[in-house]
Amino acid sequence: MINRPIIALDFQNKRQTTSFLQLFPQDEQLFVKVGMELFYSEGTNFVEELIDQGHDIFLDLKCHDIPNTVRQTMTSLSRLGISLTTVHAAGGVEMMKYALDGINKGNHSKKIPQIIAITQLTSTSQEQLETEQLVERSLIESVVNYAKLTELAGLSGVVCSAQEAKIIKEATSKDFLAVTPGIRLEGQSVGDQKRVMTPTAAKKNQSSAIVVGRSITRAEDPFSAYQTIKKMWEDA
Numbered sequence: 001m002i003n004r005p006i007i008a009l010d011f012q013n014k015r016q017t018t019s020f021l022q023l024f025p026q027d028e029q030l031f032v033k034v035g036m037e038l039f040y041s042e043g044t045n046f047v048e049e050l051i052d053q054g055h056d057i058f059l060d061l062k063c064h065d066i067p068n069t070v071r072q073t074m075t076s077l078s079r080l081g082i083s084l085t086t087v088h089a090a091g092g093v094e095m096m097k098y099a100l101d102g103i104n105k106g107n108h109s110k111k112i113p114q115i116i117a118i119t120q121l122t123s124t125s126q127e128q129l130e131t132e133q134l135v136e137r138s139l140i141e142s143v144v145n146y147a148k149l150t151e152l153a154g155l156s157g158v159v160c161s162a163q164e165a166k167i168i169k170e171a172t173s174k175d176f177l178a179v180t181p182g183i184r185l186e187g188q189s190v191g192d193q194k195r196v197m198t199p200t201a202a203k204k205n206q207s208s209a210i211v212v213g214r215s216i217t218r219a220e221d222p223f224s225a226y227q228t229i230k231k232m233w234e235d236a
């Protein structure tokens with residue numbers, strides 16, 4: 001269980017990200033998620049700067065490629081000192097095993113990152129699964145199947161919606177992580193997300209960690225929104 005909400009730093013560049021982080025007390029050690037938009041514009045140097053500031057990093061690059069490429073990518077990432085990173089379970093068991101091998105082969109002078117796998121994106125609906133991915137099983141079956149494959153490959157857990165966390169916990173081992181984006185407060189617009197839950201419902205449904213972007217980054221007072229969500233998570 002990760003004790004703080006993970007804040008998705010979905011900003012385009014270092015300037016926007018730094019202005020946002022200045023709204024938090026400087027001694028507040030955050031767990032932040034760096035996604036593709038920030039990583040592709042600022043690269044590894046900025047990730048290392050965030051680590052030096054005392055933050056834990058979830059580097060969410062959602063790698064999905066042939067096994068050899070993913071292994072080499074993980075070896076490159078392993079030296080950064082990040083805590084968590086992602087691959088797509090759809091890449092297959094062999095790709096996920098190679099990812100783990102790549103991390104294990106890397107340089108761990110700082111911290112060994114955990115790898116978790118994306119199951120079905122929280123922006124995917126049952127309808128989209130059927131009409132676009134041509135999957136005939138239910139969305140929940142697809143998510144649980146990916147979770148079992150991820151565990152088989154030896155990774156630390158999955159990214160799924162909080163709606164699926166409990167069933168994943170029942171289908172996998174005790175320490176297997178169910179990291180859940182798609183978090184919204186009661187009444188908030190879901191936007192592009194399809195499978196959402198509140199922080200309280202997510203905790204009650206056995207989510208291991210919540211990932212929160214716009215409910216914090218676009219709040220009028222981001223630090224206050226963070227504190228509210230953190231308290232909801234702690235108290236549930």
Ligand SMILES: O=c1ccn([C@@H]2O[C@H](COP(=O)(O)O)[C@@H](O)[C@H]2O)c(=O)[nH]1
Nearest residue numbers: 008035120121122181182211212213214
């Ligand atoms: O299935 C997934 C995987 C990753 N994400 C990421 O989480 C955040 C959610 O942002 P919100 O603004 O809270 O919706 C974002 O960085 C996504 O890339 C996800 O939403 N779903």
